[in-house]
Amino acid sequence: MRYSKMTLSYVKHNFLKSMGLMFIPTVLLGVLLNPLSIAEIIVSIGKKEETYHSFIDIFRKINGYTGPWRFSFIVISIIISMIFLSLLSGYIRQKMRYGLDNRGKWSMIGSHLNDNFIPVLKYLLMLFVSLEILAILLSTFLYTTIRIFKNALPVCLILSFVFLLLELLFLSMSLLTVPNMTMKGFGLFKAFGHSVYSLSAKVFKVFGSILWIMLIMSVPMILLIIFPFKGANYLLALFSFLFYWMLASYIGVLVYVVYFDVEELEREDLKL
DSSP states (O other), rough: HHHHHHHHHHHTTTTTTTTTTGHHHHHHHHHHHHHTTHHHHHHHTTTTTOOOHHHHHHHHHHHTTTOOOHHHHHHHHHHHHHHHHHHHHHHHHHHHHHHHTTTTTHHHHHHHHHHHHHHHHHHHHHHHHHEEEEEEEEHHHHHHHHOOOOOOOHHHHHHHHHHHHHHHHHHTTTTTHHHHHHHHOHHEEEHHHHHHTTTTTHHHHHHHHHHHHHHHHHHHHHHHHOOTTTHHHHHHHHHHHHHHHHHHHHHHHHHHHHHHHHHTOOOGGGOO
């Protein structure tokens, strides 16, 4: 839990430029995307509602692609999120490396975007491709399971949990990709490879640091999905926003907390 404590300590002392910075984009994501759509699929399977009649039905539900307009707004929200994540990356790197935050200097916004937007874009595209591959595989296995087994719930639960762990493992292994690009000047694949190599001995510590907060943030949404009531959709949207807000801010800070630790770099922000 060492990385988690260091991350939460940074967030506590730099709230506006960690949590505050990610408020706007995560509001949009919370309204448009349910991070636990897979839980809705599992509940539907458990209730034998026969809602999902094809691979495409399951795949679209997992990704939130329920219509062209909704998909367009999701893309716009992701682009906005990338802009704010780039600013977050720049602020954290500057604060930890130099102990500076340059409050009130609007010129730094352009500098942070210039230095971080392309690395963040490249990394998120790589993450998106990996998640889409896993979504395709999971959709295939779930649909096949539904067609083969009369009681598909246990197998579907196991499959969903396994794929969740695979997603988190990939995220943990690739966590240092962006700082490897911004601080070492590596290209995407070299930065990813170096992240995997440098985290080989600590990947499960990073994995645990992400897993516990995801589980805590997921519990209210899981309960709302299993036990729905009138107006539950509004609460689900609220908890979806909180999930994205906390996770984006937390991981954005965790990236550099882990990087400075692994690279054995002195953090100037701790001297202030």
